[in-house]
Amino acid sequence: MPNYQLTYSISEEELRLFVTYCYTILNLKTIKLNLVTGLPHKDKYPFGKVPVLEIDGTVYYQSLAIGRYLAKKAGLTGKTDLDDLRVDAILDTIDDFVSLFPWSGDEKETKAYIEKCGVSVLSGLEKELGENKWFVGGYVTWADLYWDICSDGIEHYQPGFAKDYPNLLSLKKRVKELPEIAAWIKRRPQSQY
Numbered sequence: 001m002p003n004y005q006l007t008y009s010i011s012e013e014e015l016r017l018f019v020t021y022c023y024t025i026l027n028l029k030t031i032k033l034n035l036v037t038g039l040p041h042k043d044k045y046p047f048g049k050v051p052v053l054e055i056d057g058t059v060y061y062q063s064l065a066i067g068r069y070l071a072k073k074a075g076l077t078g079k080t081d082l083d084d085l086r087v088d089a090i091l092d093t094i095d096d097f098v099s100l101f102p103w104s105g106d107e108k109e110t111k112a113y114i115e116k117c118g119v120s121v122l123s124g125l126e127k128e129l130g131e132n133k134w135f136v137g138g139y140v141t142w143a144d145l146y147w148d149i150c151s152d153g154i155e156h157y158q159p160g161f162a163k164d165y166p167n168l169l170s171l172k173k174r175v176k177e178l179p180e181i182a183a184w185i186k187r188r189p190q191s192q193y
């Protein structure tokens with residue numbers, strides 16, 4: 001098996017559970033950087049940004065590209081091209097929402113953003129999931145993990161933001177009950193999330 005090493009920012013907590021799942025399967029090593037005072041040795045990274053994934057010493061970048069690669073290796077992508085198309089559409093929908101989220105923590109801004117953009121995303125995802133156990137194909141994919149991880153991050157800034165979406169909430173519970181995730185939750189260090 002290749003040697004995988006992921007370097008990511010402490011603020012990219014959305015990667016954490018996903019990474020956890022992958023490193024139980026892929027034996028992924030991780031390096032967490034604190035970017036409060038800026039990215040150290042910025043010129044070391046492509047486009048001066050993290051996360052980066054090193055595979056046997058070669059550096060790859062962009063979180064969703066890395067995520068997709070790791071998901072393939074960990075068996076978390078779709079079983080058909082059409083399932084993958086649906087998985088990617090859900091991931092991009094969540095990512096659009098998360099990328100523009102005001103992570104500065106300003107309460108007013110957060111509330112306004114969720115009021116303006118949250119309803120259409122959350123009601124759309126709720127409908128997409130319906131009464132199904134997982135978003136796509138009747139089996140767990142990285143779209144399910146991504147929803148859980150991103151919504152945990154947002155929950156920290158706006159507790160209860162998804163309270164009106166019971167299907168999405170029960171999906172979070174199922175993700176947390178996956179054996180690899182449940183084991184990590186038990187042993188992980190305590191953090192703000």
Ligand SMILES: N[C@@H](CCC(=O)N[C@@H](CS)C(=O)NCC(=O)O)C(=O)O
Pocket residue numbers: 009011012035038039042048049050051061062063064
């Ligand atoms: N679209 C890129 C965004 C990467 C990005 O903006 N990373 C931030 C950390 S969250 C960074 O490296 N910031 C350091 C800097 O710009 O100096 C991805 O998803 O990988």
